[in-house]
Amino acid sequence: MYPVDGNAIAGTLFELLGAEMTDATGTCASCLEARPLGELAVYPGGPGIVVRCRSCDNVLMVLVEIRGITCVDLLGFTAVDPAPAS
Amino acid sequence: MLELVEEAPRVRSIVLDLPGWRGHRAGQHVDVRLTADDGYQAQRSYSIASSPEDRSVVLTVERLEDGEVSPYLVDELRVGDELELRGPVGGYFVWEASIGGPLLLVSGGSGIVPFRSMLRHRTATRSTVPVSLLYSARSLDSLIYHDEIMRLAVQDGIDVSVTLTGQHPAGWHGYTRRVDRDMLAEAGIPPAESPRTYICGPTGFVEAAATALVELGHDPSRIRTERFGGSGAQSSMIESTSEG
Numbered sequence: 001m002y003p004v005d006g007n008a009i010a011g012t013l014f015e016l017l018g019a020e021m022t023d024a025t026g027t028c029a030s031c032l033e034a035r036p037l038g039e040l041a042v043y044p045g046g047p048g049i050v051v052r053c054r055s056c057d058n059v060l061m062v063l064v065e066i067r068g069i070t071c072v073d074l075l076g077f078t079a080v081d082p083a084p085a086s
Numbered sequence: 087m088l089e090l091v092e093e094a095p096r097v098r099s100i101v102l103d104l105p106g107w108r109g110h111r112a113g114q115h116v117d118v119r120l121t122a123d124d125g126y127q128a129q130r131s132y133s134i135a136s137s138p139e140d141r142s143v144v145l146t147v148e149r150l151e152d153g154e155v156s157p158y159l160v161d162e163l164r165v166g167d168e169l170e171l172r173g174p175v176g177g178y179f180v181w182e183a184s185i186g187g188p189l190l191l192v193s194g195g196s197g198i199v200p201f202r203s204m205l206r207h208r209t210a211t212r213s214t215v216p217v218s219l220l221y222s223a224r225s226l227d228s229l230i231y232h233d234e235i236m237r238l239a240v241q242d243g244i245d246v247s248v249t250l251t252g253q254h255p256a257g258w259h260g261y262t263r264r265v266d267r268d269m270l271a272e273a274g275i276p277p278a279e280s281p282r283t284y285i286c287g288p289t290g291f292v293e294a295a296a297t298a299l300v301e302l303g304h305d306p307s308r309i310r311t312e313r314f315g316g317s318g319a320q321s322s323m324i325e326s327t328s329e330g
Contacts, residue, residue: 002289002290002313003289003313004289004313004314005179005311005312005313006178007115007131007176007178007179007312008131010115010131010175010176010177010178011116011117011131011172011173011175012117014172014175015172020175020176020177021177022175022176022177022178022179023177023178036178037178038176038177038178038179038310039178039310039311
């Protein structure tokens with residue numbers, strides 16, 4: 001299955017975190033590559049949404065919604081810097 | 087829902103009246119959520135086709151044969167119906183006149199939708215940023231915004247190239263192959279001019295175009311991408327569904 005972009009979960013992230021996150025910068029803890037969240041590889045087809053690094057495929061973030069509660073696991077980032085003010 | 091516009095076979099624009107809409111930036115999208123009588127929900131993201139300056143918000147949707155949301159939006163929705171929307175969202179795949187250019191836009195199929203917003207925004211703000219638009223479609227019939235694109239093509243500062251990868255009419259002078267490195271070198275903007283580049287289309291299309299541009303010497307940090315995912319014809323960006 002092909003991944004889509006982080007852009008595709010902009011609405012979900014906004015709802016969860018209260019801010020526009022696609023131009024925030026996430027740094028992968030595995031390969032240290034920093035990219036806008038809008039560029040990350042998103043696999044939305046499973047029971048949850050899995051977000052991976054485009055360079056090394058490391059799992060960065062997992063979002064699972066169950067009975068109206070969304071669990072957010074930011075397991076693979078070493079840093080997430082908020083978006084520059086626009 | 088105020089109005090429906092047939093853009094191409096299986097493609098329709100939906101004109102919306104959104105009370106309380108706080109405006110959007112060119113390139114942003116909205117999430118559309120449908121809820122069935124039994125509570126089953128399906129949600130998809132659609133790029134906004136109108137510019138921030140347009141009077142109404144417009145979405146352009148392509149029907150996917152196995153889609154859960156697009157068949158309803160393209161075939162069932164009627165004037166006066168209500169839709170549940172979330173947005174505008176997205177801050178990454180955005181272009182505003184203040185960002186400047188030159189602007190290189192590369193689209194495959196319904197990947198043209200966010201670019202229509204950007205190009206209308208450029209016109210509305212009287213921006214003189216030079217634009218090269220490379221648009222890949224299967225046939226002349228499937229070219230979304232055909233008339234508007236043709237009007238843009240004769241404007242100063244906008245260079246439009248169309249490639250038809252399937253059928254093309256007799257006497258067609260445009261490209262007839264998939265977007266490749268030679269086409270991007272010919273119809274694009276040279277890396278020396280440091281264009282702002284946006285690529286939107288199906289995943290395979292975006293990967294191929296982005297790779298070719300980097301091979302040509304373009305700075306990857308000035309290339310922004312938006313992929314549809316799935317097979318070639320998808321116009322929605324996400325397949326997220328939830329039950330209950």
